[in-house]
Amino acid sequence: MTRDPLQTADSHTPVQPAVPGPLSGLRVIEMGSLLAGPFVGQLLGDFGATVIKVEPPGVGDPMRQWGRHKPQGKSLWFPVIARNKKSVTLDLRRTEGQALARELLMGADVLVENFRPSTLEKWGLGPEDLHALNPKLVVVRVSGYGQTGPYSGRAGFGSIGEAVGGLRALSGEPGQPPVRVGISIGDMLAGTLGALGAMMALFGRLKSGQGQVVDISLYEAVLTYMESMIPEYALAGQVRERTGSILPGIAPSNIYPALGDDGQPGEWVVIGANGENVFRRLVEEMGRPELATDSRYDSHEARGRNMGALDDLIAAWTSSLKAGEVVARLEAAGVPASKMYTAKDMLADPHFAARGNIVTLPHPQLGDFPMQGVVPRLSETPGSVRSLGPELGQHNAEIYGELLGRSAEHLAELRAAGVI
Known part of the structure; x- marks a missing residue:
């Protein structure tokens, strides 16, 4: 594919990349x-x-x-x-x-x-x-x-x-x-x-x-x-409904309240810890290691059945901490977590820059x-x-x-x- 003769820089255009894009000439x-x-x-x-x-x-x-x-x-x-x-x-x-x-x-x-x-x-x-x-x-x-x-x-x-x-x-x-x-x-x-x-x-x-x-x-x-929405209804008679921030039957995977940098409520963190090992690391970081062997939470199915109670326990822990601290502690523990990014966060984030x-x-x-x-x-x-x-x-x-x-x-x- 030859380079299109119309591909010229405008007066406000930065220097062209050294390697033409794969669609150059199209x-x-x-x-x-x-x-x-x-x-x-x-x-x-x-x-x-x-x-x-x-x-x-x-x-x-x-x-x-x-x-x-x-x-x-x-x-x-x-x-x-x-x-x-x-x-x-x-x-x-x-x-x-x-x-x-x-x-x-x-x-x-x-x-x-x-x-x-x-x-x-x-x-x-x-x-x-x-x-x-x-x-x-x-x-x-x-x-x-x-x-x-x-x-x-x-x-x-x-x-x-x-x-x-x-x-x-x-x-x-x-x-x-x-x-x-x-x-x-x-x-x-x-x-x-x-x-x-x-x-x-x-x-x-x-x-x-x-x-x-x-x-x-x-x-x-x-x-x-739309994932498996059609066969869920056609073959199992299940109609997907609005579920907000949760994943039905999968826990913990939700958003949880936290404090802002000023120590006031209003921030949120998302935590995904539904895998067995990840859940164990989460409850250890929470100071509640016994939850990993509690019959209400010791398996994927059990956590799904008791999602509400489990989310309340996690929220009680996160709500006492600043969002940044929750994320930092869970990152160190190997638990997926994040603040809710806004444009301000993106513009200041070193990973976005890198x-x-x-x-x-x-x-x-x-x-x-x-x-x-x-x-x-x-x-x-x-x-x-x-x-x-x-x-x-x-x-x-x-x-x-x-x-x-x-x-x-x-x-x-x-x-x-x-x-x-």
Whole structure:
């Protein structure tokens, strides 16, 4: 795979890594907005693909307005999900815009889109139309319910996918309404599987020489992670319910109260000590070694049956100590435990620093801009964060002029007509 000529550093980009990412030379056209589709592009871009983000003229991707803002009115989310991308503006509802899109896609390896099914077809940009122009194109289609089936035409956001896929019903405390996990997990799962599907299709292309369609729905992405929920009901008549912070039948594995650094209540630690040897080490550190031979707690099954009482004993111990002390003592004893990390903890943690989990790039208005790094870690061709999310249409001249050969005068005409 040759290096894509469009892979050049922007004015705010750090020095490129010495080794190109494994997807260097791959050209991706991203027509998605908000989260699920753009997360596919983020993952591919992290590993070296040239990702050209197509946005509507004027306002661009709504993610430019989403997320928490600094006083300058800048989104703090868009620079993350649009990192390593180039932005062009294009009105896909117009004939001229569709013609430009076809030119872009003729030289592309992957198209990522998350419009409602049949939208691309309405614009003459459906997979059949595009494969007639570029048979090797991989088309990643992210939607609420998939491209087929009776629900395919329905609108769907990540929250709906989480509900239909089964996650929302299991999130929260028993007897209380279902809750949101805290992040847009349905979108992220769909984006991750969309990127995985793109890689599978590209690998298949090495053998067949042909592109194909990757059909990923939000609800199916969530459903994929639902463990044994389906056979539990179908074969054993068991309906999974909300269980809060515990693992049903597995103890001790829970969160426990602790003191903050100021000696006041309000902190929490998570402890996982359900293995026989680990449990023995826990109760010894608690000063209660007799619990390891107590008939109520001396086996996995017994601890599961007496989970509530056991958790009360552990909570009585942790609540008298600072969270940091609990974690330090259990770490020394070989018992898995942790504080509840926040962004503040992550930015100060030496392990995060050693692993490069937080990367910082310069933002033209906001200064140093920290964000999570690239996962997974590849030993020989690692991914990298090379640039923050671009300004709207920042690369129009580069893409339409240098790549497609449009003159400055023609670009000015397209801009004046609202096509770009």
